[in-house]
Amino acid sequence: MLVRLLREHLRPYRGAVYAIVVLQLVQTMATLYLPSLNARIIDDGVAAGDTDEIMRLGGVMLAVSLLQVVCAIVAVYYGSRTAMGFGRDVRGRLFGHVQTFSAQEVGKFGAPTLITRTTNDVQQVQMVVLMTFTFMIMAPIMLVGGVIMALQEDVKLSAILVIAVPVLGIVVGLIVSRMVPYFRQMQKRIDAINRVMREQIAGVRVVRAFVREERESRRFGVANTELFTTSLRTGQLMALMFPVVMLVLNVTSVGVLWFGAHRVDNGMQIGALTAFLSYIAYILMAVMMSTMMFVMVPRAMVSSDRITEILDTSTTVLPPVKAVPLPTDARPGLLELRAVEFRYPGAEAAVLHDVDLVAEPGRTTAIIGSTGSGKTTLLNLVPRLFDVTDGSVLLDGVDVRDLDPEELWSQVGIVPQKPYLFSGTIRSNLEYGKPGASDEELWHALEVAQAKGFVEALAEGLDARITQGGTNVSGGQRQRLAIARVLVRRPHLYLFDDSFSALDYATDAALRRALVPETRDAAVLIVAQRVATIRHADSIIVLEEGAVVGVGTHTELLESNQTYQEIVYSQVSAEEAA
Numbered sequence: 128m129l130v131r132l133l134r135e136h137l138r139p140y141r142g143a144v145y146a147i148v149v150l151q152l153v154q155t156m157a158t159l160y161l162p163s164l165n166a167r168i169i170d171d172g173v174a175a176g177d178t179d180e181i182m183r184l185g186g187v188m189l190a191v192s193l194l195q196v197v198c199a200i201v202a203v204y205y206g207s208r209t210a211m212g213f214g215r216d217v218r219g220r221l222f223g224h225v226q227t228f229s230a231q232e233v234g235k236f237g238a239p240t241l242i243t244r245t246t247n248d249v250q251q252v253q254m255v256v257l258m259t260f261t262f263m264i265m266a267p268i269m270l271v272g273g274v275i276m277a278l279q280e281d282v283k284l285s286a287i288l289v290i291a292v293p294v295l296g297i298v299v300g301l302i303v304s305r306m307v308p309y310f311r312q313m314q315k316r317i318d319a320i321n322r323v324m325r326e327q328i329a330g331v332r333v334v335r336a337f338v339r340e341e342r343e344s345r346r347f348g349v350a351n352t353e354l355f356t357t358s359l360r361t362g363q364l365m366a367l368m369f370p371v372v373m374l375v376l377n378v379t380s381v382g383v384l385w386f387g388a389h390r391v392d393n394g395m396q397i398g399a400l401t402a403f404l405s406y407i408a409y410i411l412m413a414v415m416m417s418t419m420m421f422v423m424v425p426r427a428m429v430s431s432d433r434i435t436e437i438l439d440t441s442t443t444v445l446p447p448v449k450a451v452p453l454p455t456d457a458r459p460g461l462l463e464l465r466a467v468e469f470r471y472p473g474a475e476a477a478v479l480h481d482v483d484l485v486a487e488p489g490r491t492t493a494i495i496g497s498t499g500s501g502k503t504t505l506l507n508l509v510p511r512l513f514d515v516t517d518g519s520v521l522l523d524g525v526d527v528r529d530l531d532p533e534e535l536w537s538q539v540g541i542v543p544q545k546p547y548l549f550s551g552t553i554r555s556n557l558e559y560g561k562p563g564a565s566d567e568e569l570w571h572a573l574e575v576a577q578a579k580g581f582v583e584a585l586a587e588g589l590d591a592r593i594t595q596g597g598t599n600v601s602g603g604q605r606q607r608l609a610i611a612r613v614l615v616r617r618p619h620l621y622l623f624d625d626s627f628s629a630l631d632y633a634t635d636a637a638l639r640r641a642l643v644p645e646t647r648d649a650a651v652l653i654v655a656q657r658v659a660t661i662r663h664a665d666s667i668i669v670l671e672e673g674a675v676v677g678v679g680t681h682t683e684l685l686e687s688n689q690t691y692q693e694i695v696y697s698q699v700s701a702e703e704a705a
Contacts, residue, residue: 129424130430132252136216140209147205153270154198155556156189159276162405164188166280169398171457206260214253221245221437229444230512231472239321244437247317247428255420255427255685262416270413277406280306280399284383284390288410291379295372295414302368308424309361316354316434323350329596343687365422371417376411383407445509450531453523459538460488460524460619460650468517469504475518478504479673486666487660491651493661494672495694502654503544506624509652510539522620540618542626544654546609548597552584553588555607556597560616572614575641577634578607602629609637614645621646623653627660635660658695667691 137144168184225233225241233241246433261495277285290649325333327343334343386401453459464484467595470477479501486492494502507513508520511527522528527535540560557569569589573579585591597605606629613621627635639660642651655661669684669691677688684691 129252129255129428132217132431132435133213133256136220137209139216139258140212143205143209147202147209148264150205151197151201151260151264152268154202155193155265155272156181156664157198157267159196159272159406159409160191161188161195161407163276164191164375165405166368166396166398166402169396169401179191185458195201201260206257206353209260210253210257214249217252217434218245219248220436221434224438227442228440229442229514230507232332232440236440239325240318240433241437243314243321244320244433248433250614251423251430252427252434258420258423263420264421266413266416269409270417273406273410273413277403277410279404280406280438281387281390284386284403285387287407291309291375291407291415295375295411298375299368299414299417302364302371303422306361306422307363307425309357309364311429313354313357313426313462315542316350316357319350320347320354323347325328330339333519350552357438368422370600372411372415376408376415379407379411380404389572404549410682413573425473433449448530450527451525451532453525453530453534453538456487459523459525460486460648461521462486462620462650462652463521464505464518464525465521466518467505467508467515467520469501469508470515470516477673479508482518482670482673482675484668484675486650486652487535488650489647491646491653491663492666493655493664493667494670495655495658495667495691497690497694498656499672500670501673502670503624506622506652506654509620509622510536511580527562535623538619539622540613540616540620541544541622542606542609542613544624544626546597546606546626548585548593548600548608551593552583552587552590553593553608556593557612557615560614564615568615569611572611573607575638575645576611576613577630577638577641578604578608603631603634606630607634607638621647621649621651623655625654625656628683630657639663644647658698669694 144453164184164187168181168188185505220246221521274285274288277288323343323346327347334340373557383404385398387403390400390646462485464482467479467482467484468477470481482501482505484492484505494505496502504513508515509522509527511532514528522535522538523531549559554569557572558564560572561568564570566589570579573582580593582588593599593608597608600608606626611624627638628640635657636659653661653664657680661667667677667681667684667686668675669689677684679687685695
């Protein structure tokens with residue numbers, strides 16, 4: 128998975144990669160040439176007392192050193208740019224792909240792990256890319272080149288490498304193989320930390336209301352300790368690796384000096400021995416650089432698997448192969464559900480079955496039912512947050528699955544059960560419905576949504592700050608701002624999913640009265656738990672266990688439908704209901 132991810136996302140940087148390889152090759156060759164020059168200075172210059180030769184070779188050494196420095200700087204520069212660009216591209220692709228997910232895929236993974244995979248996991252792979260361009264390209268060149276240069280200096284003494292390199296490789300391999308499971312576990316532990324943190328921050332009011340700070344602290348402490356334990360075990364293995372590498376390096380250097388002393392007695396020059404020591408150090412340094420990569424690659428492999436899992440997941444809500452345009456000769460906003468069924472994957476029973484519904488432009492259609500009857504699920508089928516598993520949902524006579532998603536969403540305005548506001552200002556949140564909307568349009572939408580009063584009371588007005596999720600405004604204010612956002616959009620089909628539940632009765636009634644002229648040419652579909660909200664609807668549909676058990680006006684259902692009667696009388700008296 129790691130190789131595949133690198134191959135796909137480094138393709139736009141092929142020119143930079145080739146340049147980095149060439150620069151690293153030149154840099155490494157210059158590095159390997161320096162000990163040979165140093166040996167010649169010692170043997171041909173210093174030993175012979177030839178000052179001119181020392182100056183000449185010193186000049187060559189200086190030029191080679193400058194070339195090495197320049198190549199190193201340029202290679203690191205291009206390597207850093209390429210690695211950062213790679214990370215940017217992968218994050219962008221992940222974000223764009225997650226945006227195509229339906230509610231089903233988002234629920235399958237969960238928000239915490241999607242955030243971790245887009246940030247921490249991408250960072251792990253990005254670091255490997257950076258280390259590859261900084262060290263890993265150089266390491267094999269230096270390893271092979273060091274062996275060749277060492278053989279040129281003394282073949283017999285090079286026999287030490289036959290023992291040192293395999294020993295180092297086996298030890299490193301054993302340690303790395305133990306680290307891979309811990310890295311996989313570590314990423315899951317980070318997911319758990321994010322999940323607990325997200326729940327505690329989002330549910331802080333519930334935590335404080337039930338005085339459960341201590342319980343939540345313990346829950347976070349468990350997740351934190353588990354991450355600490357896994358990280359500690361990984362760190363212990365990493366801490367073991369470098370002393371082992373240094374031990375092999377030092378033992379090898381001692382061996383070279385021991386056996387090299389005997390070779391000097393047999394005619395080997397001092398400069399050649401010094402150069403040989405340098406090449407041994409380069410060879411083992413190359414192995415050590417590879418060791419650093421071995422530390423990072425296993426975690427990056429785990430991260431790349433997690434990233435690829437997201438990228439390989441296809442949404443269940445697919446755009447049509449050939450989109451069908453909406454008819455231009457019909458009154459827009461007509462919604463029809465025909466024999467609709469929906470069941471979650473793997474579920475034994477359907478959430479909705481045999482649902483028929485018509486919501487006409489200029490009319491308000493309401494849906495009411497007990498908790499769990501499928502009201503919200505039904506509403507989510509219209510903008511294709513889910514797709515029906517049987518039957519069809521039609522907008523202006525066209526199946527929504529055959530419409531271009533952009534065209535479908537441009538026709539529909541939805542206020543979800545839990546309205547969400549984005550960090551920014553009131554203005555930026557309202558313009559989410561219609562980018563570039565004028566102040567007049569924004570204030571008009573706020574007035575209809577019964578939000579103008581509290582916005583005017585704010586010192587900054589439309590430019591008042593909104594925190595993430597709208598947590599700095601009340602639930603009722605959040606609902607009214609969400610309704611205003613949809614009103615600015617002016618769609619042909621309004622979907623209100625229990626969007627008046629946080630409003631008091633007076634505000635609810637005023638808002639519904641103000642909505643009538645605004646939605647005169649659009650279809651309105653309201654899901655509500657409160658009878659007062661929907662009693663004046665043109666048509667009320669009663670859901671029970673995913674099926675339609677009644678259709679009619681408030682008066683008709685109150686006379687003939689037992690389920691509706693039970694809902695009504697649980698909220699108001701018989702006199703008030705009439």
